[in-house]
Amino acid sequence: MRFGGVPVAAGLAFGLVLTPLGAAVADPEPTLAQAKAKLDKLNDQADKVVDRYNTANERYKKAKTTYTKLNDGYKRKLATVEDLRAQVVGMAVDSYQLGEDVTSWPGIVGSENPAGTLAGLAVAGQLAQERAQKLAVFDRENRGLKGERDKAEAALKDADKERDSVQKERSEVQKLITQQKKLLKKLGAYNPGNPDSVGIKYTGPASxxxxxxxxxxxxxxxxxxxxxxxxxxxxxxxxxxxxxxxxxxxxxxxxxxxxxxxxxxxxxxxxxxxxxxxxxxxxxxxxxxxxxxxxxxxxxxxxxxxxxxxxxxxxxxxxxxxxx
Missing domain, CATH: 3.90.1720.10 (endopeptidase domain like (from Nostoc punctiforme))
Known part of the structure:
Protein backbone atom coordinates (compact mmCIF):
# COMPACT_ATOMS: atom_id res chain seq x y z
CA MET A 1 0.00 0.00 0.00
CA ARG A 2 1.26 3.45 -0.90
CA PHE A 3 0.38 6.93 0.38
CA GLY A 4 1.63 10.02 -1.44
CA GLY A 5 4.22 8.00 -3.32
CA VAL A 6 5.76 6.60 -0.09
CA PRO A 7 5.10 3.06 1.08
CA VAL A 8 3.15 3.10 4.38
CA ALA A 9 5.66 0.73 6.02
CA ALA A 10 8.50 3.00 5.01
CA GLY A 11 6.65 6.04 6.34
CA LEU A 12 6.12 4.34 9.69
CA ALA A 13 9.76 3.38 9.87
CA PHE A 14 10.76 6.95 9.04
CA GLY A 15 8.53 8.21 11.86
CA LEU A 16 10.09 5.77 14.31
CA VAL A 17 13.53 7.04 13.40
CA LEU A 18 12.52 10.62 14.10
CA THR A 19 10.69 9.77 17.36
CA PRO A 20 12.88 8.16 20.02
CA LEU A 21 11.47 4.99 21.52
CA GLY A 22 9.59 5.57 24.80
CA ALA A 23 9.41 9.34 24.25
CA ALA A 24 6.05 10.92 25.13
CA VAL A 25 4.59 13.66 23.02
CA ALA A 26 4.27 16.75 25.24
CA ASP A 27 0.87 18.32 25.61
CA PRO A 28 0.72 21.77 24.08
CA GLU A 29 0.83 24.74 26.43
CA PRO A 30 -2.73 25.95 27.14
CA THR A 31 -3.64 29.29 25.65
CA LEU A 32 -4.53 32.28 27.80
CA ALA A 33 -8.20 31.79 26.94
CA GLN A 34 -8.04 28.13 27.95
CA ALA A 35 -6.28 28.99 31.19
CA LYS A 36 -8.88 31.62 32.05
CA ALA A 37 -11.72 29.26 31.16
CA LYS A 38 -10.25 26.61 33.44
CA LEU A 39 -9.78 29.15 36.21
CA ASP A 40 -13.35 30.40 35.82
CA LYS A 41 -14.67 26.86 36.12
CA LEU A 42 -12.50 26.22 39.14
CA ASN A 43 -13.59 29.45 40.79
CA ASP A 44 -17.25 28.58 40.28
CA GLN A 45 -16.57 25.46 42.33
CA ALA A 46 -14.40 27.31 44.82
CA ASP A 47 -16.98 30.08 45.37
CA LYS A 48 -19.47 27.53 46.65
CA VAL A 49 -16.94 25.72 48.82
CA VAL A 50 -15.58 28.92 50.34
CA ASP A 51 -19.10 30.20 50.98
CA ARG A 52 -19.88 27.00 52.84
CA TYR A 53 -16.63 27.42 54.74
CA ASN A 54 -17.50 31.02 55.65
CA THR A 55 -21.00 29.97 56.72
CA ALA A 56 -19.62 27.19 58.90
CA ASN A 57 -17.08 29.58 60.36
CA GLU A 58 -19.81 32.08 61.23
CA ARG A 59 -21.79 29.34 62.95
CA TYR A 60 -18.65 28.31 64.79
CA LYS A 61 -17.98 31.84 66.04
CA LYS A 62 -21.60 32.28 67.12
CA ALA A 63 -21.59 28.94 68.94
CA LYS A 64 -18.31 29.80 70.62
CA THR A 65 -19.64 33.19 71.78
CA THR A 66 -22.79 31.56 73.16
CA TYR A 67 -20.75 28.90 74.92
CA THR A 68 -18.40 31.46 76.45
CA LYS A 69 -21.30 33.59 77.69
CA LEU A 70 -23.13 30.64 79.22
CA ASN A 71 -19.98 29.21 80.74
CA ASP A 72 -19.03 32.55 82.34
CA GLY A 73 -22.54 32.87 83.76
CA TYR A 74 -22.35 29.32 85.03
CA LYS A 75 -19.11 30.05 86.87
CA ARG A 76 -20.54 33.23 88.44
CA LYS A 77 -23.66 31.42 89.65
CA LEU A 78 -21.56 28.52 90.87
CA ALA A 79 -19.46 30.90 92.97
CA THR A 80 -22.65 32.37 94.44
CA VAL A 81 -23.97 28.92 95.29
CA GLU A 82 -20.68 27.99 96.95
CA ASP A 83 -20.85 31.18 99.02
CA LEU A 84 -24.35 30.28 100.20
CA ARG A 85 -23.19 26.80 101.06
CA ALA A 86 -20.38 28.30 103.16
CA GLN A 87 -22.93 30.45 105.00
CA VAL A 88 -25.10 27.43 105.81
CA VAL A 89 -22.07 25.45 106.96
CA GLY A 90 -21.05 28.42 109.12
CA MET A 91 -24.49 28.44 110.72
CA ALA A 92 -24.22 24.74 111.48
CA VAL A 93 -20.79 25.27 113.08
CA ASP A 94 -22.12 28.17 115.18
CA SER A 95 -25.00 26.04 116.39
CA TYR A 96 -22.62 23.23 117.32
CA GLN A 97 -20.35 25.60 119.23
CA LEU A 98 -23.34 26.72 121.35
CA GLY A 99 -23.52 23.15 122.67
CA GLU A 100 -25.54 20.10 121.76
CA ASP A 101 -28.04 20.77 124.59
CA VAL A 102 -28.84 24.28 123.42
CA THR A 103 -31.89 22.99 121.55
CA SER A 104 -33.03 20.65 124.33
CA TRP A 105 -35.61 21.62 126.96
CA PRO A 106 -33.06 21.29 129.82
CA GLY A 107 -30.76 23.61 128.00
CA ILE A 108 -33.47 26.15 127.41
CA VAL A 109 -34.83 25.95 130.98
CA GLY A 110 -31.32 26.07 132.48
CA SER A 111 -30.41 29.12 130.50
CA GLU A 112 -30.11 32.40 132.34
CA ASN A 113 -32.33 33.92 129.65
CA PRO A 114 -34.51 31.14 128.21
CA ALA A 115 -36.76 33.60 126.45
CA GLY A 116 -33.76 35.16 124.74
CA THR A 117 -32.43 31.73 123.81
CA LEU A 118 -35.77 30.78 122.28
CA ALA A 119 -35.87 34.06 120.37
CA GLY A 120 -32.33 33.51 119.18
CA LEU A 121 -33.12 30.00 118.04
CA ALA A 122 -36.20 31.23 116.21
CA VAL A 123 -34.17 33.87 114.41
CA ALA A 124 -31.42 31.35 113.65
CA GLY A 125 -33.99 28.88 112.39
CA GLN A 126 -35.59 31.53 110.21
CA LEU A 127 -32.21 32.55 108.78
CA ALA A 128 -31.29 28.96 108.16
CA GLN A 129 -34.59 28.35 106.42
CA GLU A 130 -34.20 31.46 104.26
CA ARG A 131 -30.66 30.53 103.34
CA ALA A 132 -31.65 26.95 102.62
CA GLN A 133 -34.40 28.23 100.35
CA LYS A 134 -31.92 30.49 98.59
CA LEU A 135 -29.50 27.63 98.27
CA ALA A 136 -32.19 25.41 96.77
CA VAL A 137 -33.08 28.13 94.25
CA PHE A 138 -29.48 28.64 93.23
CA ASP A 139 -28.83 24.91 93.06
CA ARG A 140 -31.82 24.55 90.76
CA GLU A 141 -30.69 27.47 88.62
CA ASN A 142 -27.18 26.08 88.58
CA ARG A 143 -28.35 22.70 87.32
CA GLY A 144 -30.40 24.39 84.59
CA LEU A 145 -27.52 26.64 83.64
CA LYS A 146 -25.15 23.67 83.46
CA GLY A 147 -27.59 22.03 81.07
CA GLU A 148 -27.53 25.13 78.89
CA ARG A 149 -23.75 25.20 79.02
CA ASP A 150 -23.61 21.54 77.98
CA LYS A 151 -25.90 22.31 75.03
CA ALA A 152 -23.66 25.18 73.99
CA GLU A 153 -20.61 22.98 74.31
CA ALA A 154 -22.22 20.35 72.10
CA ALA A 155 -23.10 23.04 69.55
CA LEU A 156 -19.50 24.24 69.67
CA LYS A 157 -18.22 20.74 68.94
CA ASP A 158 -20.65 20.34 66.04
CA ALA A 159 -19.64 23.69 64.58
CA ASP A 160 -15.98 22.79 65.01
CA LYS A 161 -16.46 19.52 63.14
CA GLU A 162 -18.34 21.29 60.36
CA ARG A 163 -15.65 23.92 60.02
CA ASP A 164 -12.95 21.27 59.91
CA SER A 165 -14.75 19.27 57.22
CA VAL A 166 -15.26 22.33 55.03
CA GLN A 167 -11.68 23.41 55.67
CA LYS A 168 -10.48 20.11 54.27
CA GLU A 169 -12.58 20.59 51.14
CA ARG A 170 -11.42 24.17 50.82
CA SER A 171 -7.79 23.06 51.11
CA GLU A 172 -8.22 20.73 48.15
CA VAL A 173 -9.64 23.50 46.00
CA GLN A 174 -6.92 25.86 47.19
CA LYS A 175 -4.28 23.50 45.83
CA LEU A 176 -5.87 23.71 42.40
CA ILE A 177 -6.19 27.49 42.70
CA THR A 178 -2.46 27.66 43.44
CA GLN A 179 -1.74 25.75 40.25
CA GLN A 180 -3.90 28.13 38.25
CA LYS A 181 -2.21 31.16 39.80
CA LYS A 182 1.15 29.78 38.69
CA LEU A 183 -0.19 29.25 35.21
CA LEU A 184 -1.62 32.77 35.02
CA LYS A 185 1.66 34.22 36.24
CA LYS A 186 3.48 32.28 33.53
CA LEU A 187 1.09 33.68 30.94
CA GLY A 188 1.34 37.20 32.39
CA ALA A 189 -2.34 37.36 33.36
CA TYR A 190 -2.09 37.21 37.16
CA ASN A 191 -2.88 40.41 39.06
CA PRO A 192 -1.74 40.30 42.71
CA GLY A 193 -3.42 43.60 43.49
CA ASN A 194 -2.32 46.24 45.95
CA PRO A 195 -3.53 45.84 49.56
CA ASP A 196 -2.86 49.55 50.10
CA SER A 197 -4.77 50.72 47.04
CA VAL A 198 -6.75 53.92 47.56
CA GLY A 199 -9.16 52.93 44.82
CA ILE A 200 -11.01 55.37 42.58
CA LYS A 201 -13.63 58.04 43.15
CA TYR A 202 -17.27 57.16 42.60
CA THR A 203 -19.02 59.68 40.35
CA GLY A 204 -22.13 57.70 39.43
CA PRO A 205 -25.82 58.46 39.95
CA ALA A 206 -26.24 56.91 43.43
CA SER A 207 -27.75 58.85 46.33
Missing amino acids: GNGAAVLRFAYAQVGKPYIYGGTGPRGYDCSGLTQASWAAAGVTLPRTTWQQWAWGANRKVDLDDLQPGDLIFSEGLGHVSIYAGNGDIVHAPQTGDVVKVVKLSAYGRNLVGAIRP
Whole structure:
Protein backbone atom coordinates (compact mmCIF):
# COMPACT_ATOMS: atom_id res chain seq x y z
CA MET A 1 0.00 0.00 0.00
CA ARG A 2 1.26 3.45 -0.90
CA PHE A 3 0.38 6.93 0.38
CA GLY A 4 1.63 10.02 -1.44
CA GLY A 5 4.22 8.00 -3.32
CA VAL A 6 5.76 6.60 -0.09
CA PRO A 7 5.10 3.06 1.08
CA VAL A 8 3.15 3.10 4.38
CA ALA A 9 5.66 0.73 6.02
CA ALA A 10 8.50 3.00 5.01
CA GLY A 11 6.65 6.04 6.34
CA LEU A 12 6.12 4.34 9.69
CA ALA A 13 9.76 3.38 9.87
CA PHE A 14 10.76 6.95 9.04
CA GLY A 15 8.53 8.21 11.86
CA LEU A 16 10.09 5.77 14.31
CA VAL A 17 13.53 7.04 13.40
CA LEU A 18 12.52 10.62 14.10
CA THR A 19 10.69 9.77 17.36
CA PRO A 20 12.88 8.16 20.02
CA LEU A 21 11.47 4.99 21.52
CA GLY A 22 9.59 5.57 24.80
CA ALA A 23 9.41 9.34 24.25
CA ALA A 24 6.05 10.92 25.13
CA VAL A 25 4.59 13.66 23.02
CA ALA A 26 4.27 16.75 25.24
CA ASP A 27 0.87 18.32 25.61
CA PRO A 28 0.72 21.77 24.08
CA GLU A 29 0.83 24.74 26.43
CA PRO A 30 -2.73 25.95 27.14
CA THR A 31 -3.64 29.29 25.65
CA LEU A 32 -4.53 32.28 27.80
CA ALA A 33 -8.20 31.79 26.94
CA GLN A 34 -8.04 28.13 27.95
CA ALA A 35 -6.28 28.99 31.19
CA LYS A 36 -8.88 31.62 32.05
CA ALA A 37 -11.72 29.26 31.16
CA LYS A 38 -10.25 26.61 33.44
CA LEU A 39 -9.78 29.15 36.21
CA ASP A 40 -13.35 30.40 35.82
CA LYS A 41 -14.67 26.86 36.12
CA LEU A 42 -12.50 26.22 39.14
CA ASN A 43 -13.59 29.45 40.79
CA ASP A 44 -17.25 28.58 40.28
CA GLN A 45 -16.57 25.46 42.33
CA ALA A 46 -14.40 27.31 44.82
CA ASP A 47 -16.98 30.08 45.37
CA LYS A 48 -19.47 27.53 46.65
CA VAL A 49 -16.94 25.72 48.82
CA VAL A 50 -15.58 28.92 50.34
CA ASP A 51 -19.10 30.20 50.98
CA ARG A 52 -19.88 27.00 52.84
CA TYR A 53 -16.63 27.42 54.74
CA ASN A 54 -17.50 31.02 55.65
CA THR A 55 -21.00 29.97 56.72
CA ALA A 56 -19.62 27.19 58.90
CA ASN A 57 -17.08 29.58 60.36
CA GLU A 58 -19.81 32.08 61.23
CA ARG A 59 -21.79 29.34 62.95
CA TYR A 60 -18.65 28.31 64.79
CA LYS A 61 -17.98 31.84 66.04
CA LYS A 62 -21.60 32.28 67.12
CA ALA A 63 -21.59 28.94 68.94
CA LYS A 64 -18.31 29.80 70.62
CA THR A 65 -19.64 33.19 71.78
CA THR A 66 -22.79 31.56 73.16
CA TYR A 67 -20.75 28.90 74.92
CA THR A 68 -18.40 31.46 76.45
CA LYS A 69 -21.30 33.59 77.69
CA LEU A 70 -23.13 30.64 79.22
CA ASN A 71 -19.98 29.21 80.74
CA ASP A 72 -19.03 32.55 82.34
CA GLY A 73 -22.54 32.87 83.76
CA TYR A 74 -22.35 29.32 85.03
CA LYS A 75 -19.11 30.05 86.87
CA ARG A 76 -20.54 33.23 88.44
CA LYS A 77 -23.66 31.42 89.65
CA LEU A 78 -21.56 28.52 90.87
CA ALA A 79 -19.46 30.90 92.97
CA THR A 80 -22.65 32.37 94.44
CA VAL A 81 -23.97 28.92 95.29
CA GLU A 82 -20.68 27.99 96.95
CA ASP A 83 -20.85 31.18 99.02
CA LEU A 84 -24.35 30.28 100.20
CA ARG A 85 -23.19 26.80 101.06
CA ALA A 86 -20.38 28.30 103.16
CA GLN A 87 -22.93 30.45 105.00
CA VAL A 88 -25.10 27.43 105.81
CA VAL A 89 -22.07 25.45 106.96
CA GLY A 90 -21.05 28.42 109.12
CA MET A 91 -24.49 28.44 110.72
CA ALA A 92 -24.22 24.74 111.48
CA VAL A 93 -20.79 25.27 113.08
CA ASP A 94 -22.12 28.17 115.18
CA SER A 95 -25.00 26.04 116.39
CA TYR A 96 -22.62 23.23 117.32
CA GLN A 97 -20.35 25.60 119.23
CA LEU A 98 -23.34 26.72 121.35
CA GLY A 99 -23.52 23.15 122.67
CA GLU A 100 -25.54 20.10 121.76
CA ASP A 101 -28.04 20.77 124.59
CA VAL A 102 -28.84 24.28 123.42
CA THR A 103 -31.89 22.99 121.55
CA SER A 104 -33.03 20.65 124.33
CA TRP A 105 -35.61 21.62 126.96
CA PRO A 106 -33.06 21.29 129.82
CA GLY A 107 -30.76 23.61 128.00
CA ILE A 108 -33.47 26.15 127.41
CA VAL A 109 -34.83 25.95 130.98
CA GLY A 110 -31.32 26.07 132.48
CA SER A 111 -30.41 29.12 130.50
CA GLU A 112 -30.11 32.40 132.34
CA ASN A 113 -32.33 33.92 129.65
CA PRO A 114 -34.51 31.14 128.21
CA ALA A 115 -36.76 33.60 126.45
CA GLY A 116 -33.76 35.16 124.74
CA THR A 117 -32.43 31.73 123.81
CA LEU A 118 -35.77 30.78 122.28
CA ALA A 119 -35.87 34.06 120.37
CA GLY A 120 -32.33 33.51 119.18
CA LEU A 121 -33.12 30.00 118.04
CA ALA A 122 -36.20 31.23 116.21
CA VAL A 123 -34.17 33.87 114.41
CA ALA A 124 -31.42 31.35 113.65
CA GLY A 125 -33.99 28.88 112.39
CA GLN A 126 -35.59 31.53 110.21
CA LEU A 127 -32.21 32.55 108.78
CA ALA A 128 -31.29 28.96 108.16
CA GLN A 129 -34.59 28.35 106.42
CA GLU A 130 -34.20 31.46 104.26
CA ARG A 131 -30.66 30.53 103.34
CA ALA A 132 -31.65 26.95 102.62
CA GLN A 133 -34.40 28.23 100.35
CA LYS A 134 -31.92 30.49 98.59
CA LEU A 135 -29.50 27.63 98.27
CA ALA A 136 -32.19 25.41 96.77
CA VAL A 137 -33.08 28.13 94.25
CA PHE A 138 -29.48 28.64 93.23
CA ASP A 139 -28.83 24.91 93.06
CA ARG A 140 -31.82 24.55 90.76
CA GLU A 141 -30.69 27.47 88.62
CA ASN A 142 -27.18 26.08 88.58
CA ARG A 143 -28.35 22.70 87.32
CA GLY A 144 -30.40 24.39 84.59
CA LEU A 145 -27.52 26.64 83.64
CA LYS A 146 -25.15 23.67 83.46
CA GLY A 147 -27.59 22.03 81.07
CA GLU A 148 -27.53 25.13 78.89
CA ARG A 149 -23.75 25.20 79.02
CA ASP A 150 -23.61 21.54 77.98
CA LYS A 151 -25.90 22.31 75.03
CA ALA A 152 -23.66 25.18 73.99
CA GLU A 153 -20.61 22.98 74.31
CA ALA A 154 -22.22 20.35 72.10
CA ALA A 155 -23.10 23.04 69.55
CA LEU A 156 -19.50 24.24 69.67
CA LYS A 157 -18.22 20.74 68.94
CA ASP A 158 -20.65 20.34 66.04
CA ALA A 159 -19.64 23.69 64.58
CA ASP A 160 -15.98 22.79 65.01
CA LYS A 161 -16.46 19.52 63.14
CA GLU A 162 -18.34 21.29 60.36
CA ARG A 163 -15.65 23.92 60.02
CA ASP A 164 -12.95 21.27 59.91
CA SER A 165 -14.75 19.27 57.22
CA VAL A 166 -15.26 22.33 55.03
CA GLN A 167 -11.68 23.41 55.67
CA LYS A 168 -10.48 20.11 54.27
CA GLU A 169 -12.58 20.59 51.14
CA ARG A 170 -11.42 24.17 50.82
CA SER A 171 -7.79 23.06 51.11
CA GLU A 172 -8.22 20.73 48.15
CA VAL A 173 -9.64 23.50 46.00
CA GLN A 174 -6.92 25.86 47.19
CA LYS A 175 -4.28 23.50 45.83
CA LEU A 176 -5.87 23.71 42.40
CA ILE A 177 -6.19 27.49 42.70
CA THR A 178 -2.46 27.66 43.44
CA GLN A 179 -1.74 25.75 40.25
CA GLN A 180 -3.90 28.13 38.25
CA LYS A 181 -2.21 31.16 39.80
CA LYS A 182 1.15 29.78 38.69
CA LEU A 183 -0.19 29.25 35.21
CA LEU A 184 -1.62 32.77 35.02
CA LYS A 185 1.66 34.22 36.24
CA LYS A 186 3.48 32.28 33.53
CA LEU A 187 1.09 33.68 30.94
CA GLY A 188 1.34 37.20 32.39
CA ALA A 189 -2.34 37.36 33.36
CA TYR A 190 -2.09 37.21 37.16
CA ASN A 191 -2.88 40.41 39.06
CA PRO A 192 -1.74 40.30 42.71
CA GLY A 193 -3.42 43.60 43.49
CA ASN A 194 -2.32 46.24 45.95
CA PRO A 195 -3.53 45.84 49.56
CA ASP A 196 -2.86 49.55 50.10
CA SER A 197 -4.77 50.72 47.04
CA VAL A 198 -6.75 53.92 47.56
CA GLY A 199 -9.16 52.93 44.82
CA ILE A 200 -11.01 55.37 42.58
CA LYS A 201 -13.63 58.04 43.15
CA TYR A 202 -17.27 57.16 42.60
CA THR A 203 -19.02 59.68 40.35
CA GLY A 204 -22.13 57.70 39.43
CA PRO A 205 -25.82 58.46 39.95
CA ALA A 206 -26.24 56.91 43.43
CA SER A 207 -27.75 58.85 46.33
CA GLY A 208 -28.44 58.22 50.00
CA ASN A 209 -27.24 54.88 51.34
CA GLY A 210 -26.34 53.73 47.84
CA ALA A 211 -23.88 56.59 47.47
CA ALA A 212 -22.16 55.75 50.77
CA VAL A 213 -21.96 52.08 49.75
CA LEU A 214 -20.42 52.82 46.38
CA ARG A 215 -17.99 55.44 47.66
CA PHE A 216 -16.61 52.78 49.97
CA ALA A 217 -16.62 50.01 47.36
CA TYR A 218 -14.86 52.17 44.76
CA ALA A 219 -12.22 53.09 47.34
CA GLN A 220 -11.35 49.36 47.49
CA VAL A 221 -10.73 49.03 43.73
CA GLY A 222 -7.31 47.52 43.07
CA LYS A 223 -7.16 45.52 46.30
CA PRO A 224 -6.68 41.76 45.86
CA TYR A 225 -9.38 39.14 45.92
CA ILE A 226 -8.73 36.98 48.99
CA TYR A 227 -10.80 33.95 49.96
CA GLY A 228 -12.46 34.70 53.28
CA GLY A 229 -11.31 38.33 53.06
CA THR A 230 -13.37 40.96 54.87
CA GLY A 231 -10.90 43.82 54.45
CA PRO A 232 -9.31 46.16 54.69
CA ARG A 233 -6.41 44.69 52.66
CA GLY A 234 -8.45 42.34 50.51
CA TYR A 235 -11.92 40.89 50.05
CA ASP A 236 -13.93 38.01 48.76
CA CYS A 237 -17.21 38.86 47.03
CA SER A 238 -19.51 38.82 50.07
CA GLY A 239 -16.81 40.33 52.27
CA LEU A 240 -16.82 43.38 49.98
CA THR A 241 -20.62 43.72 49.94
CA GLN A 242 -20.79 43.35 53.71
CA ALA A 243 -18.10 45.97 54.33
CA SER A 244 -19.57 48.37 51.76
CA TRP A 245 -23.06 48.30 53.26
CA ALA A 246 -21.57 48.60 56.75
CA ALA A 247 -20.20 51.96 55.58
CA ALA A 248 -23.83 53.01 55.09
CA GLY A 249 -24.81 51.78 58.55
CA VAL A 250 -26.48 48.55 57.39
CA THR A 251 -25.35 45.22 58.85
CA LEU A 252 -25.39 42.37 56.35
CA PRO A 253 -24.70 38.71 57.13
CA ARG A 254 -21.30 37.35 56.14
CA THR A 255 -21.91 34.98 53.22
CA THR A 256 -23.70 35.17 49.88
CA TRP A 257 -26.22 32.53 50.98
CA GLN A 258 -26.94 34.42 54.19
CA GLN A 259 -27.19 37.76 52.39
CA TRP A 260 -29.62 36.31 49.86
CA ALA A 261 -31.76 34.79 52.64
CA TRP A 262 -31.58 38.04 54.64
CA GLY A 263 -32.93 39.90 51.61
CA ALA A 264 -35.86 37.53 51.01
CA ASN A 265 -38.33 40.42 51.45
CA ARG A 266 -36.08 42.93 49.69
CA LYS A 267 -35.79 41.35 46.25
CA VAL A 268 -35.94 43.58 43.20
CA ASP A 269 -36.31 42.86 39.51
CA LEU A 270 -33.10 42.79 37.50
CA ASP A 271 -34.72 45.26 35.11
CA ASP A 272 -35.30 47.71 37.97
CA LEU A 273 -31.82 47.90 39.50
CA GLN A 274 -30.71 50.92 41.50
CA PRO A 275 -27.16 51.84 42.60
CA GLY A 276 -26.24 49.89 45.72
CA ASP A 277 -28.40 46.84 44.92
CA LEU A 278 -26.75 43.47 45.39
CA ILE A 279 -26.74 41.15 42.36
CA PHE A 280 -26.42 37.39 42.86
CA SER A 281 -25.23 34.82 40.36
CA GLU A 282 -26.96 31.52 39.73
CA GLY A 283 -26.06 29.03 42.44
CA LEU A 284 -25.45 31.95 44.84
CA GLY A 285 -21.71 31.52 44.47
CA HIS A 286 -21.05 35.20 43.80
CA VAL A 287 -22.45 38.64 44.62
CA SER A 288 -21.68 42.09 43.24
CA ILE A 289 -22.89 45.68 43.75
CA TYR A 290 -24.76 47.57 41.04
CA ALA A 291 -23.12 50.95 40.51
CA GLY A 292 -25.48 52.50 37.97
CA ASN A 293 -25.02 53.19 34.26
CA GLY A 294 -24.76 49.45 33.63
CA ASP A 295 -21.68 49.05 35.84
CA ILE A 296 -21.00 46.74 38.78
CA VAL A 297 -18.20 46.72 41.33
CA HIS A 298 -17.12 43.39 42.77
CA ALA A 299 -14.31 41.16 44.02
CA PRO A 300 -14.29 38.58 41.21
CA GLN A 301 -11.91 35.67 41.80
CA THR A 302 -8.42 34.49 42.67
CA GLY A 303 -5.71 36.21 40.67
CA ASP A 304 -7.83 39.32 40.22
CA VAL A 305 -8.70 42.50 42.11
CA VAL A 306 -11.71 44.51 43.21
CA LYS A 307 -12.82 46.15 39.98
CA VAL A 308 -15.57 47.94 38.10
CA VAL A 309 -16.93 46.18 34.99
CA LYS A 310 -20.01 46.30 32.82
CA LEU A 311 -22.83 44.08 33.98
CA SER A 312 -23.25 42.96 30.39
CA ALA A 313 -19.66 41.65 30.46
CA TYR A 314 -20.09 39.95 33.82
CA GLY A 315 -20.24 36.50 32.22
CA ARG A 316 -22.32 34.73 34.86
CA ASN A 317 -25.95 33.72 34.92
CA LEU A 318 -27.86 35.89 37.37
CA VAL A 319 -30.45 34.64 39.83
CA GLY A 320 -31.71 37.96 41.21
CA ALA A 321 -31.00 41.07 43.24
CA ILE A 322 -31.88 42.56 46.64
CA ARG A 323 -32.03 46.12 47.90
CA PRO A 324 -30.74 46.32 51.52
